[in-house]
Structures are given as structure tokens and as C-alpha cells.
């Protein structure tokens with residue numbers, strides 16, 4: 102059994118609360134069912150989402166650790182709570198696209214579902230007031246968001262994450278269209294994967310039917326959002 106106890110709340114975000122522990126290097130994340138889209142303009146609840154995102158994210162992080170990607174995971178404490186390493190977040194949303202979807206469609210004038218000839222890695226600047234603008238490496242370097250060494254390691258880890266996730270999702274009949282991840286710095290400066298990997302942060306399509314099994318159901322009012330999250334959970338954990 103674990104010794105981690107929740108102390109004061111440090112932060113409440115759109116989908117999670119974060120609490121201090123007695124260890125200054127460890128915090129507890131508590132996943133909520135609250136959902137937002139379009140930078141908080143659309144709000145709602147996806148019943149059971151917190152449990153699914155917590156368990157799924159931890160399951161994937163464990164696999165990534167085995168594959169050599171260091172993550173923030175310390176220990177799953179309950180259905181919704183996980184002890185994780187405390188980091189300062191690198192203010193970049195790191196996105197990989199394998200198939201055209203989302204904001205890429207308008208930017209590039211292509212149809213949803215268009216296959217890409219190679220995977221695209223892109224950055225957004227994590228800044229709500231600016232609506233997370235699209236940036237490139239030079240923006241990140243010029244504004245001191247990350248160093249060149251950090252960008253290199255972030256890119257290497259992100260391509261590895263894509264490789265592991267694509268294989269994993271394929272094994273449960275799901276096509277990984279795109280995803281967003283975030284990285285953090287430990288107090289010693291090393292870079293690790295932080296935040297979550299879930300249907301909130303990945304586009305997941307059924308391999309046979311192309312049915313959307315992710316947050317696009319909520320964003321676009323497609324209905325069946327809770328069922329879609331549960332379907333992903335069932336394919337991973339058989340429940």
C-alpha cells in the first residue's frame with residue numbers, strides 16, 4: 102500500500118486537481134469528469150471520464166517507461182488519483198499527426214482522414230490568452246521556452262511515443278490519428294513526459310468503421326461520448 106497523502110490543493114485545471122504531498126518532489130493528480138473544448142469556451146461533463154483517463158494514462162505511461170521514455174508516473178493510488186513526479190511544465194503542446202484531422206484541415210485545406218506521407222511533429226505555445234498559437238523551433242528558442250537540447254530530446258521522445266502508441270492502439274483495433282503530449286522539467290533539469298494520454302488528448306478511430314472514440318464526440322456534439330470512452334477502456338482492460 103502507498104504512503105502518499107493529499108495535503109493542500111496546489112492547482113485546479115480544466116480536467117484535474119493537483120495536491121501537494123509530504124514529499125516536495127511528488128504531487129497527487131485527481132482526475133475530474135469535467136470536459137472543456139475550444140479553449141474553455143465549451144464546458145460539460147463526461148461521466149466516468151476521470152477514472153478512464155487516469156487508468157488509461159497510467160497504463161500507457163508504464164509501457165512507455167519500458168520502451169525507454171521517462172514519465173512522471175510514481176504510483177496509481179485510486180481510480181481517479183495518481184502520485185506523479187512534480188515538474189515545471191515546458192510551455193509547449195507537442196502534437197503528432199499521422200492522419201489529417203482537427204485544426205490541420207482548415208490550415209492546410211485537406212479533407213478529414215487524408216493520410217499523411219509522413220508523421221508531422223508540431224508545437225503550440227501553451228498560452229490560454231493567445232489560444233495556444235502554432236509555433237516553430239525558432240519561436241521556442243527565441244522566447245526561451247526551451248533550449249535546443251531540450252527540443253531535441255522532446256522530439257526524440259515524442260516520435261518514440263508515437264511508435265509505441267500506434268502499435269498499441271492497432272493491437273486493440275484503433276487507429277491513432279493524432280495526439281498531444283506535454284513534457285516537464287524535474288528539479289535536476291531532466292525532461293520527462295508529464296500530463297496525460299487519453300481520449301481527451303488523442304484522436305482515436307475504430308480501425309474498421311472509422312467511428313470516433315475520443316473527445317471529438319464532445320467537441321462536435323456527435324453523441325455517445327461516454328460510450329466511446331468506455332469502449333476504449335473496455336478494449337484496453339477488458340471491462
Ligand code: UDP
Nearest residue numbers: 196202203204205279280281301302303304
Ligand atoms: N489537443 C489537446 N489539447 C489541446 C489541443 C489539442 O489535447 O489543447 C489534441 C487533440 O485532441 C488532438 C491533437 O491534440 O488529438 C491535435 O489537435 P488539433 O491541433 O487538431 O486541435 P483541435 O482540433 O483539437 O483544437
